[in-house]
Amino acid sequence: MTILVVLVPMALALGFVGLMAFLWTLKSGQYEDLEGAAHRALDDSDLPD
C-alpha cells in the first residue's frame, strides 16, 4: 500500500491543475461570449487563399 504515498498526491495534484486551469479560463474571460466563440470558428479569413 506504500504506492498510495505516490498515487494520492498525484491524483490530487492533477485535479488541482485542472481546477487552476478552469479558474484561469474564468479569469481571462473565456466564458464571456460563448456564442461569439461558436461563430468565430466559422471565420476563415486567416486562411491563405
Add this chain to the structure above:
Amino acid sequence: MSACCPPAEAVAPRLEPVAGDRRVRAVYAVEGLHCAGCIRRIENALEALPGIASARVNYTLNRVAVEGSASAVAPETIAPALSAIGYVATPFEARAADAAADRDMKRLLVALAVAGFAAMNIMLLSVSVWAGNASDITPETRDLFHWISAAIAFPAAAIAGRPFYESAVRALRAGRLNMDVPITIGVLMALGLSLYQTAISSDHAYYESAIMLLFFLLGGRVLEQAMRRRTRALAGNLASFRSGTADRIRDDGTLEEVAPALLGPGDRIRLKPGDRVPVDGVVTHGSASIDQSNVTGETMPVRAHAGSAVYAGAVSLDATLDIEVLAPVGETLIDTVQGLLDRATEARSRRLDLADRAARLYAPVVHTTALLAGVGWFLSGAGLEQAVVVATTVLIITCPCALALAIPAVQVAAAGAFFRAGVFLNGGGAVERLAEIDTAVFDKTGTLTLPETGHIDTAGIAPDVLERAARLAAGSRHPLAAALALHAEGAAPAVSEMRGAGVEATIDGIACRLGSPAFCGLDDTIGDDDEVSVLVYREGATAHVFRIEQRLRPGAREAIHRLRARGIAIAILSGDRPGAVAAVARQLGIDDFAGGLDPAGKIARIEALGARGKRVLMVGDGLNDAPALAAASVSISPSSAVDMARAQADAVFLGASLAPAAASIDIAVKARRLMGQNLAFAATYNAVAIPVAVLGYVTPLIAALAMSASSLIVTANALRALPSGRLNPKAPEARATAPAAVS
C-alpha cells in the same frame, strides 16, 4: 430611473484605463449583429481606424469593446465608423445591477469549480474506504484517507459554501427561514461530525455528503444565473440606445448640448426630427407629428404644435420643435410611472414562492425531529456521543438535497424548454406563477398588434398606381408611409416633404402627392375613423385612398385560442382609443376590453381582478404597461418592448409571433406538475428515511447512497420538463430572431 433620461455621466462611455500605457477602453452596444461575418467586419473596420489598438465583439451580449487612445475610442469616431458599415453603436454604460450580477456569476462559477474538484477527490477516497470496509482496509489507511478528505473538504466548503452561508445569515437576520438555512446547518453538522469521527478513528465519515450537496446545489444556481444574465444584458443595451443629449437654446438663440438631467423648468430645448423628447414640456414653436406610443400607448402619431404638451419618451417624426421644459428629469410622466412601478413590485415581492413555502415547512420539522431524536437517545441512556451521531444522521439523511433540488432542477429544465420556444425567463419563480394563472390580460398596441403600423388594404388599386405611390412613400419618413413603401420596387423619386402634411414629387411628368386627405384635396373627415388610418395618394386629378389597418401580431389568434382552451379568461386593457381597441377585440373575439386607460387605470383593473382571487397574467410592451406588468401575478413582454417593460416582465419572448406566450403556459403547467411530483417524492422519502435514522439503523454508506439516489431521482424527473426530441426545428428560428429583436 435611467431608461429614458440618464444622468449626465451616462452620456460618455466609461473609459477604463488599461494597465501599462495610455490606452483606454470603451464599450459600445451594437445593433444589427447577426452572423459570424458581422464580428469580423466590425472588428476589422474598427481596428483599421488610427489610434485603435484592438476591438473585440461580444456576440452574446451584442457589444463591442475597443481599446486605444482616448480620442480614438470616443463616440464621435466609433459611431460613424460603424454606421458606415451598417451598424448602430451607442456608448454602453454598465448598470450597477448588471455589474453585480456578473460578479455573482463569477463567484458562483468559482464556487462550483472548487466544489467539483473537492467532490471528485473526496468521492475517490470515500469509495475506497467503503470498499475497504467491506474487505481488508487497515485502520491506518482509512484514517489517512479520512484526514486527507478533511483537508480537502474544509477549505472547499469554506469557499464553495459561501453563497449559501451568506444567504442563510441574511435570512436569519431578517427573522425569516429559507432553504439555505437547513443547507448551511446540514453542511456544517456533517463536516463537524465527520471531523469528530475521524479524530476517534471511526469507520465512517460524511465528508462526501457535505461536498456533493454543495456541488449539486451550486450547479442549479449557476444555470439559473446564466438564464437571467442574458435577458438582462439585452435590456441593458436597450437602455443605452435610449440615452442621448438635449440641445438647449441659449438666450442668444444658439444651441448648446447638455445632458437631459441638467435641464430645469423654463429652459427651452430644440428637438430635431427623430429625436426623443428628454423631459415633459410644452411646444413653443414649430409643428410636427410625434409618436407617443411608448408613453400613452396611442398607435397613431399625433400633431404637436405651439401650446401642445409633450411627454418625455415621445419622438418627433418629421420636424423640428422648440420645447419649453415643464417638468425636469425626475418628475416626468415616466417618473410617475416608475413610482407606480416601485409600489407594484413591492407588493409582489411579498409573495412566497413554492420553494420558500416548502423551506418554511421543512426546516422546523427536520430540525425539531433531529433535536428530539438526539434528546430521546440521550435520555434513554445512550451516551452523548451516540445521541449526537443519531441527530446528525437524521440531518444528513433528510439532507435538504432532494427538497432543495426539487424545484430549482425543474426550473432549470423548464428554462431550457422555454428557451427553445423563444422565451427568456427573468427568474425561476415565474414558472410556477405562470402555471397558476386563470386570467390573461393583454395590452393592445405592440402586443396583440405589431408595433409598426400595419398592412395596407391594396384591393381595388391598380398595381402601377400602387407602385408609384409606394415609391413616393419611400421618400417619406412617416411611419404610415413606411407601410406603403414596402410595395415599392423602383427607387424613390426626389420628394419634397411638407411637414406634417405629406410628400410631393413629379413622377413620369405627373405631379403626385401622398399624405393626409386635406393635403390631397379631399375632405378631412374621411380620416375620422377609429379602426383604420387613411393615407391619400393623388396623381393629377385622381385621388386614391389607402386604408391602413393595425396588423395583428402573427399567432395572436392561435395564442388566444390556446389560452381559452385551458379555461383562461382573456381581457384587453389598452391606453389606445376605445374604438381601436374594440376593433382588435372584435377580430379576436374578446368580449372583455377597455381602452383609454392610463397606467394607474391599468393597475386598478388588475388589482381589482387580484382582489377577486384571480391569478392574472399581464402581457404588454409599453412604458404605460410597466406598472401593470409588475402588479400582475406574472407578466410577459415581447422583446420589442420598451426597456422598462422588459425589466419588469417575468419573461420576454422573441420574434414577431405571439405563439411563445401561449406555449410558455403549457411548459409552465407541465413544469409545475413535475415540481409537485418532486416535492411529493422528497416528502415521502423523508417520511421513510427519518424513522429509520431516528432508530439508529443508518450507516454513512446508506445515508450517502440514499441522499445521492434521491437527488438523482428528483433531477431525472425534472429533466422531463425538457421537450422531447433534441432537435426542435423551432430553436434555430428563435435564436436567429434574437439580435433582430434588439434593434
